[in-house]
Amino acid sequence: MARLRQYLDKIKPQFEPGGRFQALHSVFDGFETFLYSPRTTSAARYTTHIHDSIDSKRTMTIVIMALLPCFVFGMYNIGYQHWLAAGLEPSGHFWEELFYGFLTVLPRLVVSYVVGLGIEFIVAQKKHEEIQEGFLVTGILIPMICPPEISLWMLAVATAFSVIFAKEVFGGTGYNLLNVALVTRAFLFFAYPAHMSGDKVFVATGQPFGFGPAVPDGFTCATPLGQISQGTFDITGVGSHAISTWDAFLGLMPGCMGETSTLFILVGGLLLMLAGIASWRVMLTVFAGALCMGWVANIFATPTYPMASVEPFQQLLYGGLAFAAVFMATDPVTSARTSKGKYIYGFLTGVVAVLIRTYNNGYPEGAMLAVLLMNCFAPLIDWCIVEANARRRLARLVRSQK
Amino acid sequence: MAEKVSSRSVLFNPFSKNNPVIVQILGICSVLAVTAKLEPAIVMGLSVIVVLAFSNVIISLIRNTIPVNIRIIVQLVVVAGLVVIVSQLLQAYAYDVSKQLSVFIGLIITNCILMGRLEAFAMANKPWPSFLDGIGNGIGYAMILIITGFFRELLGSGTLLGFQVVPDAFYEAGYVNNGLMILPPMALIVVACIIWVHRSYNKDLQEQ
Numbered sequence: 001m002a003r004l005r006q007y008l009d010k011i012k013p014q015f016e017p018g019g020r021f022q023a024l025h026s027v028f029d030g031f032e033t034f035l036y037s038p039r040t041t042s043a044a045r046y047t048t049h050i051h052d053s054i055d056s057k058r059t060m061t062i063v064i065m066a067l068l069p070c071f072v073f074g075m076y077n078i079g080y081q082h083w084l085a086a087g088l089e090p091s092g093h094f095w096e097e098l099f100y101g102f103l104t105v106l107p108r109l110v111v112s113y114v115v116g117l118g119i120e121f122i123v124a125q126k127k128h129e130e131i132q133e134g135f136l137v138t139g140i141l142i143p144m145i146c147p148p149e150i151s152l153w154m155l156a157v158a159t160a161f162s163v164i165f166a167k168e169v170f171g172g173t174g175y176n177l178l179n180v181a182l183v184t185r186a187f188l189f190f191a192y193p194a195h196m197s198g199d200k201v202f203v204a205t206g207q208p209f210g211f212g213p214a215v216p217d218g219f220t221c222a223t224p225l226g227q228i229s230q231g232t233f234d235i236t237g238v239g240s241h242a243i244s245t246w247d248a249f250l251g252l253m254p255g256c257m258g259e260t261s262t263l264f265i266l267v268g269g270l271l272l273m274l275a276g277i278a279s280w281r282v283m284l285t286v287f288a289g290a291l292c293m294g295w296v297a298n299i300f301a302t303p304t305y306p307m308a309s310v311e312p313f314q315q316l317l318y319g320g321l322a323f324a325a326v327f328m329a330t331d332p333v334t335s336a337r338t339s340k341g342k343y344i345y346g347f348l349t350g351v352v353a354v355l356i357r358t359y360n361n362g363y364p365e366g367a368m369l370a371v372l373l374m375n376c377f378a379p380l381i382d383w384c385i386v387e388a389n390a391r392r393r394l395a396r397l398v399r400s401q402k
Numbered sequence: 403m404a405e406k407v408s409s410r411s412v413l414f415n416p417f418s419k420n421n422p423v424i425v426q427i428l429g430i431c432s433v434l435a436v437t438a439k440l441e442p443a444i445v446m447g448l449s450v451i452v453v454l455a456f457s458n459v460i461i462s463l464i465r466n467t468i469p470v471n472i473r474i475i476v477q478l479v480v481v482a483g484l485v486v487i488v489s490q491l492l493q494a495y496a497y498d499v500s501k502q503l504s505v506f507i508g509l510i511i512t513n514c515i516l517m518g519r520l521e522a523f524a525m526a527n528k529p530w531p532s533f534l535d536g537i538g539n540g541i542g543y544a545m546i547l548i549i550t551g552f553f554r555e556l557l558g559s560g561t562l563l564g565f566q567v568v569p570d571a572f573y574e575a576g577y578v579n580n581g582l583m584i585l586p587p588m589a590l591i592v593v594a595c596i597i598w599v600h601r602s603y604n605k606d607l608q609e610q
Contacts (some may be wrong), residue, residue, distance in 0.1 A: 153577075165591060190581060194580055
C-alpha cells in the first residue's frame with residue numbers, strides 16, 4: 001500500500017496545472033481520493049449535502065457495502081431460478097448458481113458503470129471540476145432494479161439518458177431532482193415495456209458465456225405481483241411450485257435482481273441505519289404508509305382489484321417496495337431534508353406505491369413511480385415545513401414582545 | 403413599432419434569433435401534441451404558416467379601424483374564420499391527417515404565437531411587413547415542429563412519413579423502437595435538446 005501511495009505522489013505533479021496530463025486532472029483526482037482518504041473533507045469545503053467530517057465518497061462506499069448482501073443474494077437467486085427453469089433440482093448447486101448469476105450480472109454492471117462514469121468523467125473534464133462520486137452507487141443500483149437479462153444496449157441508452165437528463169443538466173451530483181437509478185428504470189419501463197414487464201423477462205434463461213444448463217424455448221413465469229394482478233392468489237414460482245410467505249421473505253422468487261429478498265434488504269437497511277447514512281425516518285414511514293394503505297385497501301377489497309385482497313404485510317414482501325423504501329426513498333439528495341418532512345415524504349411514498357399497485361391493474365408494481373412522484377414533491381414538503389416553523393417562531397416572538 | 407425594420411429581418415429573424423418556439427417558448431403545447439409522427443407535424447406547420455400570414459395581413463389592413471377595447475375579440479374572430487377554412491380544406495383533401503390532428507387544428511385559435519404576433523406586430527405595421535412577419539414566424543414554428551417530428555418518428559416508430567427507415571436487419575439484431583418517444587414527455591426533451599444546441603451556437607441568447 002505504501003508503494004501505491006509513493007507511486008501516486010510521484011505521478012501527481014504531471015496532473016497539476018502545467019503538467020503533461022493536466023487535461024486528465026479530474027480523473028487522477030477521482031482515483032486518488034477513491035483509493036485514499038482526501039486530506040480535506042466536506043467540513044472544510046462546500047460539498048453537496050453532507051456537513052460532517054465524512055466525505056461523500058465514504059458515504060457512498062458504505063451504501064455499496066449495505067447493498068452487497070442483496071447483490072450477492074440476487075446473483076444466487078438468478079442462478080437458482082435458472083436451475084428451476086431448466087427443470088433441475090436447484091439445491092446442492094450453490095456455487096454454480098452463484099457463478100451463473102455473476103456471469104449474468106457482470107456485463108450489465110460493466111455497461112452501467114462504463115456508460116455512467118464515462119459521461120461523468122467527460123462532463124467533469126469539460127467543466128474543470130472534480131469527478132463527482134454519485135454514480136458509484138447509482139451504477140450498482142441500476143442492474144439491481146432491472147430484469148436480469150435486459151439488453152445491454154437498452155441499459156446503455158437508458159443510463160446515458162438518465163445521467164445526462166436527470167443529473168448533469170441539473171448541475172451534477174447533489175443537484176438532481178429525481179433519483180437517477182429510478183429514472184433509468186422509468187426510461188426503460190416506458191420505452192421498452194415488453195422487455196421490462198410481463199411474464200418472460202424476470203427469470204434468466206440464457207447461457208452467459210456458454211455457462212449453465214439450457215432452458216426450453218418459450219419459457220414464461222410471472223412475478224408474484226404479476227400473478228396477483230391477474231387474480232391468481234396461489235402464487236407459484238418457476239416449475240409451478242408454490243411460493244410460501246417465507247420464500248417471499250427470503251427472496252427465492254422471480255423478479256429483478258435486487259428486490260426479491262426482503263430479508264437481505266433489511267440487513268442492508270440495518271447497516272445504513274447503524275452507520276447513520278440513510279434516514280430511519282424515511283424507511284420506517286414508507287413501510288408504515290404501505291401497511292396503512294394495504295390495510296385500507298384490504299378492508300374495501302373488491303374482485304375488480306385483486307391486489308387489494310392480499311394481507312397488508314404481504315405488500316412489503318412482493319415486488320420492489322422494500323428495496324425502494326431502504327435504498328431509493330432514502331437517497332439524501334432527492335428525499336425531503338427536514339425531519340418532519342421526511343415523515344410526510346416517506347409515508348406518502350408508501351401510500352402511493354400501494355395505491356398504484358392496487359388500483360391500477362396496468363401497473364402491477366408502483367414503488368418506482370411512487371418514489372419518483374414523491375421526489376418531485378420533496379422540495380414542496382420541505383418548503384411548507386420550513387415556512388410553518390418560521391411562522392411559529394415569529395408568532396412566539398410577537399407574543400414575547402407584548 | 404417606431405423604428406424602421408427591414409423586411410429582411412422581419413422575415414428571417416424568427417427562423418433563429420427570435421424563434422417563436424425555442425427562444426420565446428410559445429406554442430409548446432401543440433409541439434408536444436402533434437409531433438409523434440412527421441406527417442401531421444408538417445401539415446400542422448403549413449396550417450399555422452397560412453393562418454398566421456393571412457390573419458396578420460387582415461388585422462394589419464383593419465388595424466386603424468379596430469376599437470382598442472375589443473381588439474382581442476376582433477383578432478379572435480379573424481383567426482377563427484381562417485382556422486375554419488383551413489380545417490374544412492384539410493377534411494376535404496387530407497382526411498386521414500385531419501383526423502390525426504383532431505382538435506389541434508381548431509386549437510390554432512388559441513396558439514399563443516398567433517395572438518402574440520397579432521398584438522405585437524400586425525396591430526402596428528403595414529400589411530406587407532405583417533405578411534412577411536407571419537410567414538417568418540410560421541416557418542420558425544414549422545421548422546421546430548418538423549425537427550421534433552423527424553426525431554420522434556425515426557426513434558419512436560422507425561419510420562419517416564410512414565415509410566420504414568430502420569432496416570429489418572436492425573430489428574433482427576435486437577433493436578427495438580423507443581416507446582417513450584411516442585409519448586408527449588419526450589417531445590419536451592427533444593425540444594429542450596434543440597434549445598440546448600441552438601443556445602450553444604448563439605451565445606448571446608444564453609441567460610446569465
